[in-house]
Each structure stands twice: as structure tokens, then as C-alpha cells.
Amino acid sequence: MVIFRCDCNKRIGLGHVVRSIALAEEIEERGLETCFVGKIAVQWVRRYIKEIGIKYKEIERSESLVDIELLKYSDAIVVDGYHYSNQSIKNIPADKSIITYDGIDSWSPVNISLLIDPTPYKRENKVRSQILRKGLEYSPLRREIRKTKRNTQNNDILLISIGGTKKVELKKKLINAASGLNKFAKIYVAPDCDAIQNMIEKRYLPRVEVVKNPRDIYKIMSIATIAISAAGGQTIRELAYIGVPVVSVPLSDNHRLGRYLEKRDCGSCIKYKSKVTTNVIQDKLIGTLKNKSAQSKLCRDVMTPNRTIELAKEIIALCKQ
Incomplete structure (x- = not known):
């Protein structure tokens, strides 16, 4: 199972959850179960996650990461958000693959399995990662958009x-x-x-x-x-x-x-x-x-839709290691 740790509300928007849905759809289609963990404060997003058959577990505090008990049943955790503490990341067991996104520089001591950085501009990334996927084309796009x-x-x-x-x-x-x-x-x-x-x-x-x-x-x-x-x-x-x-x-x-x-x-x-x-x-x-x-003008030449599928396959491969 792949856990997606993400939140959405009026302050931070829907982007973290939407791109997680894009990856989860592709992972589920390839036979691996997913579960969203977080505080999704927008009703229609919760309804949509339920409609497409993805599990959702709500947590009380948005700054906390995930129930350690739940992690026992997962192979990997995708963390999408900038408000999680470095200590909460360190609590993830060493045998779990961690997939995360750009901008989380405070996690530099943590060993990230896959870092997705869809920023198209130059930026220094301090996070150590086994695999780095950088570029606008690595921004996950939902099937409806593709x-x-x-x-x-x-x-x-x-x-x-x-x-x-x-x-x-x-x-x-x-x-x-x-x-x-x-x-x-x-x-x-x-x-x-x-x-x-x-x-x-x-x-x-x-x-x-x-x-x-x-x-x-x-x-x-x-x-x-x-x-x-x-x-x-x-x-x-x-x-x-x-x-x-x-x-x-x-x-x-x-x-x-x-x-x-x-x-x-x-x-x-x-x-x-x-x-x-x-x-x-x-x-x-x-x-x-x-x-x-x-x-x-459009950016389809840069934002290759197949990249979303490739990222999903990479996450599945990490789960099988």
C-alpha cells in the first residue's frame, strides 16, 4: 500500500491533493492499494476521493505526519506539503520508501527515496535523494486534464x-x-x-x-x-x-x-x-x-502526460524493493 500524506483547505489550496490524486489513480490501476491520510477540509474533494475508490483517513492535527500504526501496513509514503516537521519525518521506519516534492529543505538529514521537483526555474535543492526527477514535465497531471x-x-x-x-x-x-x-x-x-x-x-x-x-x-x-x-x-x-x-x-x-x-x-x-x-x-x-x-501557445511539448505514469511506476518499483 502507498500512503499519500497531504492536506487541503482555503489557505493552502487544493494543489497538493490534486497532484496526489493524479499519481494515486495510476498506482491503483496497476494493482497497488493507496490511502490518503490528512485533513482534507474541502467537501467535494473528499467526495471525489471516495467516488474513485481511494481510502481516506482523517487526522486531527494537520502538522502531524501519519499514524505509525498505519505505516506498518504500507510500503511507501508520498509526502506532499511544506508544514511537516523534520522530526515527524525521522519517525518513519527506515524500511519505508519516502517520496516527496520540492521545497522541503528542512528534511536534508532524511534519506528520501524519490524527490519530485516540478519547478521549471533554477533552484538549489538541499534534500538528499536516491532519485531526482526535476522539471515541469514531472508535475503530475490528472487524467481529465490529459x-x-x-x-x-x-x-x-x-x-x-x-x-x-x-x-x-x-x-x-x-x-x-x-x-x-x-x-x-x-x-x-x-x-x-x-x-x-x-x-x-x-x-x-x-x-x-x-x-x-x-x-x-x-x-x-x-x-x-x-x-x-x-x-x-x-x-x-x-x-x-x-x-x-x-x-x-x-x-x-x-x-x-x-x-x-x-x-x-x-x-x-x-x-x-x-x-x-x-x-x-x-x-x-x-x-x-x-x-x-x-x-x-501551449506547454504540451514540455509537460509530457506520460511522465505521470512513469512516476507512478517508479513508486511501485520502490515498493517492491
Whole structure:
């Protein structure tokens, strides 16, 4: 059995769980059981994990790693998150394979079996690992994304995807700015949020619609002309894979990924910590829409879908050692 240790909530977003689902689906199909352990505070994600037949065990404290008793029945543990202590990692028995992701520099004394680093930019990695898989192509993509084809024929659709934050005021500002342009027949906002729904009804914004069913997000991505994103790692990689130009509004160190896509003509990026005004948002949207290169650019040549399957096979091989 492979344990996936990951959390999701309004603060950290869904990315850690979504890319774990991508790997778990491939591992399960190849006959090895998986179990998600964590604090998944988003109802539809919990429901989806149950629908696809993956076990889920909730723990009380999100900073703790995993029940040692549960580890006895596992062959490997995939740890996806940056808030686990070095000591909790050291408590994992030496005979268990540990698979983890980029950015966990405090784990340098721990022997990692497989390190997946999907950051496309240069960074020093202090974690010792038997196997290193680095590059944007090693960002696990779910099957629904890998099968999605873009269709933007006369759609004029904007997707505003700002998840994993409590930045309701930022969402409102983005909606107001986009609504002030007559370039979009429809503006979709995700994820669902009562405050945003109330704003739409109160101000009567018929072109704006909240995505109530998160399972519809990939369908909307496929028809979107352009998207605004908080530059969360998983969402922005999915948009880049489908080929949707992105206006990034970084809320943390995600600005590096936003700038990476901007340099490759896949969109534009609002400078990190700069003042996000209506004029700035509208200028970025108009500029990106005028950029014909960005309209036709996609990253499928870089983000090879087969890499997700390869990673799953590598994890299974580690379990058999």
C-alpha cells in the first residue's frame, strides 16, 4: 500500500491533493492499494476521493505526519506539503520508501527515496535523494486534464480561478475589472464562494457565474479564451498544458511560476506585491488577448502526460524493493 500524506483547505489550496490524486489513480490501476491520510477540509474533494475508490483517513492535527500504526501496513509514503516537521519525518521506519516534492529543505538529514521537483526555474535543492526527477514535465497531471482538448472558437470566455486563499476582496476586484470590459460574453469564477455569489446577485452581473460544481472546471478550462489565476502551482500548470493564456496575480512565491510563463509568451504576470488596480488588471487582460502568440501557445511539448505514469511506476518499483 502507498500512503499519500497531504492536506487541503482555503489557505493552502487544493494543489497538493490534486497532484496526489493524479499519481494515486495510476498506482491503483496497476494493482497497488493507496490511502490518503490528512485533513482534507474541502467537501467535494473528499467526495471525489471516495467516488474513485481511494481510502481516506482523517487526522486531527494537520502538522502531524501519519499514524505509525498505519505505516506498518504500507510500503511507501508520498509526502506532499511544506508544514511537516523534520522530526515527524525521522519517525518513519527506515524500511519505508519516502517520496516527496520540492521545497522541503528542512528534511536534508532524511534519506528520501524519490524527490519530485516540478519547478521549471533554477533552484538549489538541499534534500538528499536516491532519485531526482526535476522539471515541469514531472508535475503530475490528472487524467481529465490529459484528455482535455482546447476549443475556443468564438467563445470570449474568461475564467477567474483564485483558490486556496481567503482573498475575497481580490476576487471582487478582479470581477469588477473584468466586467468593465466588453470583451467577454461569460466570466466564470472558481471556486464557489457565498460572498462572491451574493455580490453577483446584489450588483446584477448576468455575465458572471460561479462554478458550483468543481468537476466542471476542466470543461470550462477547455473553452476559456483567457484565465486569471493566483499562480497556484497545480492550476497554472493545468492551464498551461491545455493552452489557456494566463494573467497571473501571484499571492506568494508563486510569482516565479507566473514569470516563467510570461517569459515563454504563455501569458502575463502582475508584479508580486504590486498594487492590483482595475487599470492594471484590464491592461494585462487586453495585452494578453492581443498577443496572438500567447493565444496559440501551449506547454504540451514540455509537460509530457506520460511522465505521470512513469512516476507512478517508479513508486511501485520502490515498493517492491
